[in-house]
Amino acid sequence: MAAQTAVGVRDQEIAVEQTHLDRVYERLEEKIHEAEFLMDDAAKRGQVGTPGALAERDAQVFRAGLHLNRLNAEFEDFLFGRIDLLPGKDGKRGADGAYTSVEPADDAVRNNTASIAETLHIGRLGVLDADYAPLVIDWRAPAAAPFYQATPVAPGRVVRRRVIRSKGRKVLGVEDDLLRPELSTGLPVVGDGALMAALGQARSHTMRDIVASIQAEQDLVIRAPAASVTEVTGGPGTGKTAVALHRAAYLLYQDRRRYAGGILVVSPTPLLVAYTEGVLPSLGEEGQVAIRAVGSLVEGAEADTYDDPAVARIKGSLRMLKVLHKAARGALECPPPARRYGQAGLFDDAGHGGAQGPVGAPARLRVVAFGRRLELDEEELSGIRHAVLGGTAPVNLLLPRARRLLLDALWRKAHRRYDDAALEAEAREAFDEDVSTEPEFTGFLRAWWPVLTPRGVLAALADEKRLGRWARRVLTPPEVRRVARSLRRLNPVTGTGPLSVHDVALLDELEALLGPPPRPKRADADPLDHLTGLDEVTTFADRMGGGRRSRQDRLDQERSEYAHVIVDEAQDLTPMQWRMVGRRGRVATWTIVGDPAQSSWTDPDEAAQARDEALGTRPRRRFTLTVNYRNPAEIADLAAKVLALAMPGMESPSAVRSTGVVPAFAVVADGDLGAAVREQARRLLDEVDGTVGVVVAMGRRKQARDWLAGLGDRVVALGSLEAKGLEYDATLVVSPAEIADESPAGLRVLYVALTRATQRLTVLSGERDKPDASGVPDLLRD
Numbered sequence: 001m002a003a004q005t006a007v008g009v010r011d012q013e014i015a016v017e018q019t020h021l022d023r024v025y026e027r028l029e030e031k032i033h034e035a036e037f038l039m040d041d042a043a044k045r046g047q048v049g050t051p052g053a054l055a056e057r058d059a060q061v062f063r064a065g066l067h068l069n070r071l072n073a074e075f076e077d078f079l080f081g082r083i084d085l086l087p088g089k090d091g092k093r094g095a096d097g098a099y100t101s102v103e104p105a106d107d108a109v110r111n112n113t114a115s116i117a118e119t120l121h122i123g124r125l126g127v128l129d130a131d132y133a134p135l136v137i138d139w140r141a142p143a144a145a146p147f148y149q150a151t152p153v154a155p156g157r158v159v160r161r162r163v164i165r166s167k168g169r170k171v172l173g174v175e176d177d178l179l180r181p182e183l184s185t186g187l188p189v190v191g192d193g194a195l196m197a198a199l200g201q202a203r204s205h206t207m208r209d210i211v212a213s214i215q216a217e218q219d220l221v222i223r224a225p226a227a228s229v230t231e232v233t234g235g236p237g238t239g240k241t242a243v244a245l246h247r248a249a250y251l252l253y254q255d256r257r258r259y260a261g262g263i264l265v266v267s268p269t270p271l272l273v274a275y276t277e278g279v280l281p282s283l284g285e286e287g288q289v290a291i292r293a294v295g296s297l298v299e300g301a302e303a304d305t306y307d308d309p310a311v312a313r314i315k316g317s318l319r320m321l322k323v324l325h326k327a328a329r330g331a332l333e334c335p336p337p338a339r340r341y342g343q344a345g346l347f348d349d350a351g352h353g354g355a356q357g358p359v360g361a362p363a364r365l366r367v368v369a370f371g372r373r374l375e376l377d378e379e380e381l382s383g384i385r386h387a388v389l390g391g392t393a394p395v396n397l398l399l400p401r402a403r404r405l406l407l408d409a410l411w412r413k414a415h416r417r418y419d420d421a422a423l424e425a426e427a428r429e430a431f432d433e434d435v436s437t438e439p440e441f442t443g444f445l446r447a448w449w450p451v452l453t454p455r456g457v458l459a460a461l462a463d464e465k466r467l468g469r470w471a472r473r474v475l476t477p478p479e480v481r482r483v484a485r486s487l488r489r490l491n492p493v494t495g496t497g498p499l500s501v502h503d504v505a506l507l508d509e510l511e512a513l514l515g516p517p518p519r520p521k522r523a524d525a526d527p528l529d530h531l532t533g534l535d536e537v538t539t540f541a542d543r544m545g546g547g548r549r550s551r552q553d554r555l556d557q558e559r560s561e562y563a564h565v566i567v568d569e570a571q572d573l574t575p576m577q578w579r580m581v582g583r584r585g586r587v588a589t590w591t592i593v594g595d596p597a598q599s600s601w602t603d604p605d606e607a608a609q610a611r612d613e614a615l616g617t618r619p620r621r622r623f624t625l626t627v628n629y630r631n632p633a634e635i636a637d638l639a640a641k642v643l644a645l646a647m648p649g650m651e652s653p654s655a656v657r658s659t660g661v662v663p664a665f666a667v668v669a670d671g672d673l674g675a676a677v678r679e680q681a682r683r684l685l686d687e688v689d690g691t692v693g694v695v696v697a698m699g700r701r702k703q704a705r706d707w708l709a710g711l712g713d714r715v716v717a718l719g720s721l722e723a724k725g726l727e728y729d730a731t732l733v734v735s736p737a738e739i740a741d742e743s744p745a746g747l748r749v750l751y752v753a754l755t756r757a758t759q760r761l762t763v764l765s766g767e768r769d770k771p772d773a774s775g776v777p778d779l780l781r782d
């Protein structure tokens with residue numbers, strides 16, 4: 001009987017919300033028609049072909065199109081929340097008609113009885129009815145804040161918080177939290193709360209937004225003022241990534257003009273980029289936000305290979321700064337074959353014309369001027385090179401200085417004496433003009449001071465002897481050997497080839513040390529750009545023509561600096577990577593989220609120093625997230641054992657739920673690891689509806705993919721470093737000992753692996769794990 005009543009109430013409440021959603025859709029349709037009309041009208045005006053009319057048309061199309069685009073994009077799951085509120089303390093209402101006070105009026109509650117003064121619906125975008133009354137409030141608006149911030153301990157004006165689930169135009173369900181259960185208000189309450197409902201859902205290969213169930217401590221971070229640096233720490237599963245992405249959407253809502261400068265989200269891996277990429281579009285934001293893997297921050301570089309930990313450690317360290325500084329200068333003197341001028345690679349002749357130049361570093365310069373042969377020998381040239389390279393200016397930008405000092409030296413050799421200064425100046429001018437246009441001189445200069453490219457110089461480090469010279473007293477000989485070997489993947493002449501994630505920060509540093517190559521003249525510029533001066537409008541036209549991607553591509557290409565930089569998994573950035581990211585946010589505000597306990601970097605002090613340099617003296621606000629929303633308590637407890645070994649004394653976040661299912665342990669029978677992995681993965685696939693992640697040591701990635709072949713796309717194989725930030729319904733962790741032994745930070749990497757599952761975890765031990773009779777490996781025993 002009671003159950004029937006509950007179902008009856010649920011249906012009735014669903015019907016109430018359906019009525020509201022129907023009104024919202026009617027209004028949305030009106031708005032879409034309005035936007036379409038505007039687009040149509042603007043297109044007609046465009047038939048008048050003057051530049052002024054074009055600019056006017058584009059501006060209109062832009063505004064209407066933006067509107068239409070967003071409305072269409074937001075049509076799914078548009079409305080998701082509702083709060084029922086007591087009247088506000090001072091009775092004041094804001095522009096949207098909602099009470100502004102967080103606190104209830106003094107007389108709102110009498111004898112534990114209160115009446116609801118206001119009901120607000122919350123959605124992905126704000127919608128006003130024809131009388132400008134809010135039908136839906138944008139989740140980022142101040143009036144929506146109580147939806148997220150109210151808790152049973154501090155409910156403010158909120159009596160009931162409701163999360164509405166809908167598909168298309170149909171309301172499917174509601175979940176309520178009663179925040180003032182002591183009050184009798186007559187409000188019906190349905191379900192066990194939205195958070196638990198959301199956490200129990202099966203996971204797919206893409207992250208969902210959490211807009212309907214953001215928790216109070218998370219909301220504080222999302223809405224924190226953007227001034228300076230916001231630092232967020234929290235253990236696995238506390239919502240750091242989710243919060244960072246919602247914060248990007250919030251900042252854009254708060255100050256769109258300011259963040260038109262772009263928001264950069266730096267993510268540790270391409271896998272995490274792919275996993276999180278859908279969240280911002282689902283929140284109605286995408287154009288201004290670029291999510292990039294740390295190995296793809298440099299244009300043209302798409303690194304997803306990893307150096308072995310010993311090499312990564314060297315390449316990530318600030319010691320590389322000195323080495324690269326020397327390399328950027330020393331590369332000018334590289335012997336053949338690398339120095340074949342005129343080929344892309346170490347040298348680039350962009351902007352200089354002439355496909356073929358001399359081969360090798362010319363040892364002398366000979367020119368004829370004023371009827372005399374003038375010559376500079378190797379020693380003189382070396383002195384000049386030294387003088388040019390004296391400061392810290394980028395090498396490619398020193399070319400004019402090199403030209404000038406060469407001419408000075410030749411002029412001195414010409415031994416012309418003039419009593420009259422004006423005459424001398426005139427003669428010198430004629431001399432410079434003569435010499436610097438002589439083919440011998442221009443050809444020499446191209447070969448002697450070629451334009452260097454970052455890739456070319458990086459490839460030059462693959463020569464062990466040369467690197468040894470550039471790294472003298474900075475790297476040990478074994479370190480030199482390791483780094484040189486790791487770079488043999490690159491073509492020694494062109495520098496092309498696969499880059500490791502850590503190579504990319506070196507490339508970026510080299511780009512700064514070398515400076516930009518001279519720009520080729522733009523032949524393809526659209527003259528209309530200059531006529532209208534409306535960059536954003538043209539961009540919109542591009543997007544309409546080329547689909548969504550082209551807007552994003554342009555944004556990526558053009559931006560090397562951003563208005564806000566968000567760093568996810570910040571604990572993993574190496575010092576060299578901090579420098580690279582820092583260059584992209586020199587005038588930015590920052591949000592940095594991370595967890596030291598999950599760091600795979602071995603020298604946190606050096607990384608902290610580089611991070612402080614990137615952030616400068618900007619003031620910082622710190623937040624800590626304390627609740628683990630991903631792992632059930634049973635899994636979190638097991639992971640805590642590894643945390644105690646990896647970082648004694650560090651606290652784990654408390655798990656918000658428990659499933660009663662303890663982690664399973666298995667051992668490899670008959671020494672056939674592949675068969676065991678396959679069997680355990682299959683078992684997990686039967687046990688959960690969603691995804692299964694199989695985490696292996698980095699060295700076993702390829703093998704693991706082969707073992708899992710044919711099991712379908714719900715299961716994926718991951719190297720331990722690739723598991724960062726991701727989550728699965730079930731996880732199989734293969735040989736904890738192997739993962740832990742792979743690098744000096746291996747225990748923390750294992751901690752990451754053990755905290756990926758939302759429902760089930762199986763640990764498979766090999767011999768090296770020394771499992772006990774129940775299969776529990778050495779590392780995970782009490």
Ligand SMILES: Nc1ncnc2c1ncn2[C@@H]1O[C@H](COP(=O)(O)OP(=O)(O)OP(=O)(O)O)[C@@H](O)[C@H]1O
Binds near residue numbers: 199242
């Ligand atoms: N308020 C919330 N409502 C619903 N789900 C939430 C909430 N907060 C976090 N989650 C979910 O918890 C999981 C973990 O979130 P997220 O990946 O952002 O955590 P994290 O702190 O970045 O974890 P890690 O450090 O392990 O990478 C995700 O599935 C996320 O959707």
